[in-house]
Amino acid sequence: MTSQPHRLSDAEIQSFIDAKTKPLGALGRIETLAAQIARFRNTLTPRVDTCELVIFAADHGIAAEGVSAFPQAVTQQMVLNFLAGGAAANAFARSLGIPVHVVDAGVAGEPLDAPALWSYRIAPGTESSLRGPAMSSAELAQAWQTGAEIVGRTQAQALAFGEMGIGNTASASLLAHKLTGLPLDTLVGRGTGVDPAGLAHKRAVLGDAAARTDTTLSVDTALAEYAGFEMAMMAGAMQAAAEDGRMVLVDGFIATASAAAALARAPHIRPAMVFCHRSQEAGHRVLLDWLNADPLLDMDMRLGEGTGALLAWPLVKAASAMLCDMASFDSAGVSQG
Ligand SMILES: Cc1cc2ncn([C@H]3O[C@H](COP(=O)(O)O)[C@@H](O)[C@H]3O)c2cc1C
Numbered sequence: 001m002t003s004q005p006h007r008l009s010d011a012e013i014q015s016f017i018d019a020k021t022k023p024l025g026a027l028g029r030i031e032t033l034a035a036q037i038a039r040f041r042n043t044l045t046p047r048v049d050t051c052e053l054v055i056f057a058a059d060h061g062i063a064a065e066g067v068s069a070f071p072q073a074v075t076q077q078m079v080l081n082f083l084a085g086g087a088a089a090n091a092f093a094r095s096l097g098i099p100v101h102v103v104d105a106g107v108a109g110e111p112l113d114a115p116a117l118w119s120y121r122i123a124p125g126t127e128s129s130l131r132g133p134a135m136s137s138a139e140l141a142q143a144w145q146t147g148a149e150i151v152g153r154t155q156a157q158a159l160a161f162g163e164m165g166i167g168n169t170a171s172a173s174l175l176a177h178k179l180t181g182l183p184l185d186t187l188v189g190r191g192t193g194v195d196p197a198g199l200a201h202k203r204a205v206l207g208d209a210a211a212r213t214d215t216t217l218s219v220d221t222a223l224a225e226y227a228g229f230e231m232a233m234m235a236g237a238m239q240a241a242a243e244d245g246r247m248v249l250v251d252g253f254i255a256t257a258s259a260a261a262a263l264a265r266a267p268h269i270r271p272a273m274v275f276c277h278r279s280q281e282a283g284h285r286v287l288l289d290w291l292n293a294d295p296l297l298d299m300d301m302r303l304g305e306g307t308g309a310l311l312a313w314p315l316v317k318a319a320s321a322m323l324c325d326m327a328s329f330d331s332a333g334v335s336q337g
Pocket residue numbers: 067068069070074078163164165166167168169170190191192193303304305
């Protein structure tokens with residue numbers, strides 16, 4: 001008979017943290033984060049000092065219904081901007097020494113001919129979920145599987161996931177609504193900044209799109225009916241990353257909707273997930289509450305791209321360093337109170 005590997009208990013982890021040279025609890029939420037990392041990696045000294053950012057880009061059929069303040073062409077233009085290193089995510093990542101990978105999961109138009117682009121396009125954009133399913137179940141399966149394949153191309157101990165896709169706050173609202181049963185209106189926000197009339201129009205369009213199907217749906221049906229390729233691919237990548245022992249840094253509203261889908265399929269991956277920031281997008285707060293997630297930062301940001309996840313990375317790294325590098329009262333010869 002093979003013996004089961006020892007699973008660290010919460011009490012063992014807490015007493016290891018309490019033995020460090022600091023008053024009890026003095027590192028606040030860094031201690032909570034450290035305990036999460038130790039539990040997830042099942043070691044008291046989990047080294048987490050490398051991170052990569054993967055940005056998934058795709059277009060959304062529902063963008064044609066006027067639910068964004070920006071035209072669909074911006075998705076492809078921003079992909080080129082990511083590749084040129086000029087987006088907010090690039091600037092943040094560079095300042096932190098984090099490599100950025102850009103995935104074409106289904107950007108509209110002709111495929112981009114850019115050697116640095118990770119080209120995994122399922123189709124040139126989804127169908128409009130106002131009229132029918134955004135994608136087929138075969139496309140969903142392909143997107144999910146591709147997410148796992150993409151994780152295989154990365155090495156870092158933590159992966160931050162970002163997205164780009166005009167109209168994807170609309171898709172994220174619909175996906176979150178069908179997964180959770182929360183009222184749709186509480187999950188709809190201004191995205192890139194639609195004005196009050198634009199927001200009323202967005203609510204009406206999304207209400208009609210939601211009315212096509214049952215109030216709540218299974219995760220696979222919800223994804224196929226309403227998600228984008230970048231969201232399904234990100235969800236698949238989150239599951240694969242967590243199952244490979246990597247920490248998963250969850251960004252804003254769209255990434256959190258993808259995380260909710262990943263959790264619906266694979267609840268066991270929750271300990272890998274760090275909810276990094278609370279976006280200004282109205283639905284994010286509601287969805288985080290439903291997930292019982294209390295994110296690390298609240299910076300009044302509403303961008304996506306993985307920017308919020310990047311800002312939280314130093315906190316994750318510090319929590320790991322606290323566990324790995326900090327002395328105990330015993331080892332340092334410091335008197336306890
Ligand atoms: C220049 C620009 C850069 C962006 N970077 C991320 N997003 C963000 O805005 C989009 C979602 O908002 P909506 O649903 O209203 O279209 C996504 O592409 C998201 O990543 C951007 C949007 C714009 C315009």
